[in-house]
Amino acid sequence: MTVAADLRAIVTSSRVLDAPAELRTYAYDASFLTQLAPRPPDAVVIAASTDDVSAVMRYANARQIPVTPRGAASGQAAGAVALTGGIVLALNAMNRILEIDVANMQAFCEPGVVHAQLNAALAPHGLLFPPDPGSSRMATVGGMASTNAHGMRAVKYGPTSAWVLGLEVVLPDGQIIETGSVGSRAKQSSAGLELTKLIVGAEGTLGVVTRLRLKLMAIPPARAIVLGLFDVLENAGQAVQAVFGAGVSPSAIEILDERCIQAINLYRPGMHLPRVEALVLFEVDGNPPGVRWDAERVCEIIAPFARRTEWSDEPARINALWEARSVVGAAVGTLRPGSNRAYCGEDICVPVARIPETLRAIQEIGARHRIPIATYGHIGGGGLHPGHLIDGRDPDEIQRVLRVADDVHQLALRMGGTTTGEHGVGTARAPYMPQEHGAALDVMRRLKRALDPNGIMNPGVIFDAPPLPFELPLIGPVGEPASASIDPG
Amino acid sequence: MLACIRCGLCLTSCPTYVLSMHESEGPRGRVGMARAMAEGHLQVTTDLVEHELNCLVCDACSAVCPAGVHMDPLQVRLRSALEPEVHRAWGERLLRALVFGWLFMDMRRFRLLARMLWAYQRSGARWLARRLGLLQLLRLDVAEQLLPDVPRRFVTPRGETYAGKGASVAFFAGCVMSTALADVDRATIRVLQRAGHSVHDPRGQGCCGALHAHGGDLPRALDLARANIAAFESTDGPIVVNSAGCGAMLKDYAHHFRDDSQWSERARSFSARVKDLSEVLSPKSLPVSRPIDARHVRVVYQDACHLLHAQRISRQPRDLLRRIPGVELTEIAEAGLCCGSAGVYNLTNPVQSRQLQQRKLDNVLAADPRLVVTANPGCLLQLRGGLAERNSHVKVVHLAELLDEATMP
Numbered sequence: 001m002t003v004a005a006d007l008r009a010i011v012t013s014s015r016v017l018d019a020p021a022e023l024r025t026y027a028y029d030a031s032f033l034t035q036l037a038p039r040p041p042d043a044v045v046i047a048a049s050t051d052d053v054s055a056v057m058r059y060a061n062a063r064q065i066p067v068t069p070r071g072a073a074s075g076q077a078a079g080a081v082a083l084t085g086g087i088v089l090a091l092n093a094m095n096r097i098l099e100i101d102v103a104n105m106q107a108f109c110e111p112g113v114v115h116a117q118l119n120a121a122l123a124p125h126g127l128l129f130p131p132d133p134g135s136s137r138m139a140t141v142g143g144m145a146s147t148n149a150h151g152m153r154a155v156k157y158g159p160t161s162a163w164v165l166g167l168e169v170v171l172p173d174g175q176i177i178e179t180g181s182v183g184s185r186a187k188q189s190s191a192g193l194e195l196t197k198l199i200v201g202a203e204g205t206l207g208v209v210t211r212l213r214l215k216l217m218a219i220p221p222a223r224a225i226v227l228g229l230f231d232v233l234e235n236a237g238q239a240v241q242a243v244f245g246a247g248v249s250p251s252a253i254e255i256l257d258e259r260c261i262q263a264i265n266l267y268r269p270g271m272h273l274p275r276v277e278a279l280v281l282f283e284v285d286g287n288p289p290g291v292r293w294d295a296e297r298v299c300e301i302i303a304p305f306a307r308r309t310e311w312s313d314e315p316a317r318i319n320a321l322w323e324a325r326s327v328v329g330a331a332v333g334t335l336r337p338g339s340n341r342a343y344c345g346e347d348i349c350v351p352v353a354r355i356p357e358t359l360r361a362i363q364e365i366g367a368r369h370r371i372p373i374a375t376y377g378h379i380g381g382g383g384l385h386p387g388h389l390i391d392g393r394d395p396d397e398i399q400r401v402l403r404v405a406d407d408v409h410q411l412a413l414r415m416g417g418t419t420t421g422e423h424g425v426g427t428a429r430a431p432y433m434p435q436e437h438g439a440a441l442d443v444m445r446r447l448k449r450a451l452d453p454n455g456i457m458n459p460g461v462i463f464d465a466p467p468l469p470f471e472l473p474l475i476g477p478v479g480e481p482a483s484a485s486i487d488p489g
Numbered sequence: 490m491l492a493c494i495r496c497g498l499c500l501t502s503c504p505t506y507v508l509s510m511h512e513s514e515g516p517r518g519r520v521g522m523a524r525a526m527a528e529g530h531l532q533v534t535t536d537l538v539e540h541e542l543n544c545l546v547c548d549a550c551s552a553v554c555p556a557g558v559h560m561d562p563l564q565v566r567l568r569s570a571l572e573p574e575v576h577r578a579w580g581e582r583l584l585r586a587l588v589f590g591w592l593f594m595d596m597r598r599f600r601l602l603a604r605m606l607w608a609y610q611r612s613g614a615r616w617l618a619r620r621l622g623l624l625q626l627l628r629l630d631v632a633e634q635l636l637p638d639v640p641r642r643f644v645t646p647r648g649e650t651y652a653g654k655g656a657s658v659a660f661f662a663g664c665v666m667s668t669a670l671a672d673v674d675r676a677t678i679r680v681l682q683r684a685g686h687s688v689h690d691p692r693g694q695g696c697c698g699a700l701h702a703h704g705g706d707l708p709r710a711l712d713l714a715r716a717n718i719a720a721f722e723s724t725d726g727p728i729v730v731n732s733a734g735c736g737a738m739l740k741d742y743a744h745h746f747r748d749d750s751q752w753s754e755r756a757r758s759f760s761a762r763v764k765d766l767s768e769v770l771s772p773k774s775l776p777v778s779r780p781i782d783a784r785h786v787r788v789v790y791q792d793a794c795h796l797l798h799a800q801r802i803s804r805q806p807r808d809l810l811r812r813i814p815g816v817e818l819t820e821i822a823e824a825g826l827c828c829g830s831a832g833v834y835n836l837t838n839p840v841q842s843r844q845l846q847q848r849k850l851d852n853v854l855a856a857d858p859r860l861v862v863t864a865n866p867g868c869l870l871q872l873r874g875g876l877a878e879r880n881s882h883v884k885v886v887h888l889a890e891l892l893d894e895a896t897m898p
Contacts, residue, residue: 015511017511017513019534019535019536020531020532020534020536020537021513021522021525021531021534021536021537021540022511022512022513022536022540024521024522024525024530024531025512025513025515025517025518025521025522026512027521028495028521029495030494030495030496030497034495035495038525038530044512046510046511072497072500073495073497073512074496074497074498090510090512092510093510095510112510114501116501117501135496135497135498137498137501137553138496138497138498138500138501267555327498327555328555329496329555330494330496330498330554330555330556331555331556333492333494333556333557334556334557338491340491340492340494340556341494341556343494392491393491
């Protein structure tokens with residue numbers, strides 16, 4: 001009996017896939033690593049219920065078959081791909097919002113709910129789940145919890161972990177537990193070890209999240225956006241520090257470098273953004289008079305550093321700027337015709353005061369390896385996303401971009417930062433974990449072994465990345481080679 | 490295809506993914522399978538063919554893709570390459586040969602068939618066929634339900650000019666539009682005239698070839714395209730089209746001939762002239778003379794995928810509708826999700842098509858309109874059929890018909 005045949009006998013309400021082309025579509029996420037080394041699982045289960053998940057785990061644990069939980073697979077670190085084979089447990093179809101408890105400002109939902117759809121459902125109640133990944137339109141809340149995603153508003157509202165009150169988790173042996181006190185609707189608790197916080201960010205290495213209890217807040221009555229244009233990169237860093245120093249607490253602070261600005265102008269020609277070294281967006285929210293005061297104050301503080309500042313509380317302008325920001329990660333690919341964005345070395349976080357220095361160093365790394373890089377990020381929290389633009393058909397560029405990624409990760413650690421600010425370790429950054437955590441990594445290993453003695457949960461993620469056979473050359477029969485340099489646009 | 494960075498932004502816009510939550514039923518999976526096949530990492534298997542052919546080619550994914558992947562031309566090339574590998578029963582092969590190779594290639598044959606349908610609907614043969622259960626027997630009941638009542642008079646392009654005071658436009662009459670929906674074509678011509686255009690309807694034009702291209706028969710689609718390009722070279726001004734699906738295809742001629750040294754330039758200048766009716770009419774130039782009803786009429790504008798996604802046209806038709814006194818325009822949930830018509834998808838993939846149709850009807854009826862307006866024959870017939878089945882009083886009309894009524898002197 002094959003794994004798929006066994007699974008068909010035990011999960012009645014689910015779909016089990018094992019046709020070759022179907023398996024191929026579960027062989028990758030958005031990471032460059034899985035583009036080079038796609039790995040189809042042996043079977044996919046599209047789970048429909050917690051009982052399905054539990055039955056799959058009992059079977060897999062008894063047979064010691066690896067299980068990889070998967071949401072939208074919009075991740076960029078190879079965290080939801082069965083790199084050592086086994087079963088992909090797809091949770092995207094468990095996408096019901098089970099309850100919105102308006103009085104207690106909490107939502108109960110399944111892990112496959114897409115972030116934007118959750119907030120759309122909460123809006124009529126005047127409620128909001130504030131963690132906001134740029135990938136709101138595709139990311140699932142289960143994936144957000146598993147990677148402890150931060151996103152654009154973390155600078156004011158904190159990461160996903162701050163908004164998860166409890167979880168239903170299926171352990172590797174199939175047992176179902178509830179963290180954050182069984183049946184509780186309390187907003188806070190000091191009862192025992194915080195298992196919720198242990199599971200959030202564990203990237204599916206300890207168990208499978210099948211239900212989430214989320215904390216909500218009221219939608220702030222007003223928002224405004226301040227746009228600052230800086231001729232010199234370093235001035236943008238100083239402006240952000242000055243804003244923090246003045247006691248204003250923006251709900252988002254995002255930086256885009258010159259190449260990102262070009263990419264946005266290509267994607268949305270109507271925006272007409274000028275060419276400067278850096279563009280910084282500050283969002284402020286709260287009550288209407290306070291928002292106006294904050295916005296004017298931010299303009300006043302950053303004016304000495306900026307070429308130009310403007311602010312707006314027009315919803316259309318705010319939405320247009322945020323939409324442009326949210327797609328910039330993929331849109332930078334259009335800067336160099338024939339090239340792609342390669343998601344590797346894309347999620348470092350450094351001390352806020354060292355951001356301008358880090359941005360310059362990233363540009364130097366790109367120049368040294370002759371790989372164009374467009375960088376954007378959450379400057380308020382120190383998170384930076386360098387976007388490497390490569391011709392995926394050129395084996396030499398592939399080798400060079402892998403060296404760029406390594407240099408960027410080393411740079412982050414040298415600056416006193418981390419290799420992943422918000423996307424998670426996955427397999428892509430697992431090799432840096434010993435250097436990043438030292439002896440603490442052994443404690444993590446001991447916790448992992450205690451919960452998952454057979455090591456079946458998402459192997460290769462966080463701990464001990466497997467050696468991967470790259471599927472090279474990636475030479476398709478279609479398309480022109482990429483242009484030699486970035487379009488002057 | 491190479492531009493896809495597998496970010497997954499397309500997933501929630503894709504109708505078949507939304508229905509199945511199945512990665513191989515989404516745009517990222519379809520691009521992934523096509524690429525793996527092109528690079529020699531994946532064989533052509535029945536599951537691959539099935540998932541690729543389940544694509545509606547609605548282009549909702551292209552419209553949201555930040556990396557610039559364009560699904561329509563990808564599917565056209567892919568289906569053409571897969572066609573020899575697709576297993577089809579002999580009956581289906583024969584039908585394809587008749588429809589693609591004979592019927593659509595010459596408008597005289599198409600009009601002949603439409604005339605026969607008219608006779609069938611009027612003579613009592615329909616009544617008899619339905620009563621005797623012949624249609625179920627021949628598995629034609631679904632197709633027959635979707636047929637509109639064929640009008641007596643067709644629009645036959647013979648190079649005539651419908652006089653108007655101002656700038657001239659050329660009119661693309663279409664195959665289904667000029668026969669089964671000839672009343673809409675005539676309404677379109679009248680509206681263009683009233684908006685001050687002189688309308689030329691050149692001889693030699695025919696079907697746009699979209700059904701062929703999406704059905705895996707690119708060579709015949711290109712034959713039709715060449716005939717249309719040649720037919721319109723003697724005309725001036727924009728080439729106006731009132732069917733979203735045809736408009737998207739005509740605009741894509743430039744892409745399909747881009748590597749053809751003989752035709753690339755001619756195709757480029759043809760495609761550059763193609764405009765949807767709603768792009769040509771400016772709300773201000775429209776001589777709206779009367780309300781369509783004494784009372785306020787709540788209207789839902791149903792976005793055709795080939796206007797909204799493929800041509801990125803959503804504002805213009807709404808602006809035109811707002812010009813009509815008494816029209817109260819209202820929006821529906823999931824406006825960008827395909828109604829399941831998608832060319833002949835409702836015949837080739839009846840299960841998914843029906844699920845999407847029912848979902849669209851639920852969303853439309855939740856807005857409680859009296860009238861649904863659309864600008865594509867497929868959507869029009871799909872919604873009309875579905876609403877009739879539910880015994881609904883909501884009417885579905887083409888944008889041109891409503892504008893015709895509102896501008897009638």
